[in-house]
Amino acid sequence: MKQNLLSVALYIGAILFILIGLGHFLGVKHPMLFIYFNTPYFTYQNIIISVGIFNQALFFIASAKYRALAPYALTAVWLTIIAFIWINTSSSFLTLLDAGSVTNGSWDLDWSFSEDHNNESLKPSTYWYQILPLSVYAIFLSFAVYRFKQ
Secondary structure, eight states: HHHHHHHHHHHHHHHHHHHHHHHHHTTTTOTTTTTEEESSSHHHHHHHHHHHHHHHHHHHHHHHGOOOOHHHHHHHHHHHHHHHHHHHHOOOHHHHHHTOOOOOEOOTSSOOOEEEEEEEEEEEEHHHHHHHHHHHHHHHHHHHHHHHOO
């Protein structure tokens, strides 16, 4: 049972990272696939990011097969969250928000992305909300790794 919980947790992470990697690779700037969905970017940057994210997904798949790697996968998730927290609190990112260099993007029902360059309603909390599901996943994975070790 403990092994199944850990495997499920790691495969959920792999699926999550595959979806995020596909979002970056295809340029689908949708919240949850793209934490910073409305910041300026170049296509080549997203392809580089997607390669790293796909590698992380492969690492999670390997960790599900070789469970001794699971603590390292867990560390990778927590480091990712720490990096997002660092970005969200960095002066350069807050300057980007203050300068109005982001757009208040919204999704229409036909899945097309429209950009409203009036970003008055866009708050820094938008990016913190993006980190929340990943944090919940990290807590779940922490529990699964801890249970497996007992």
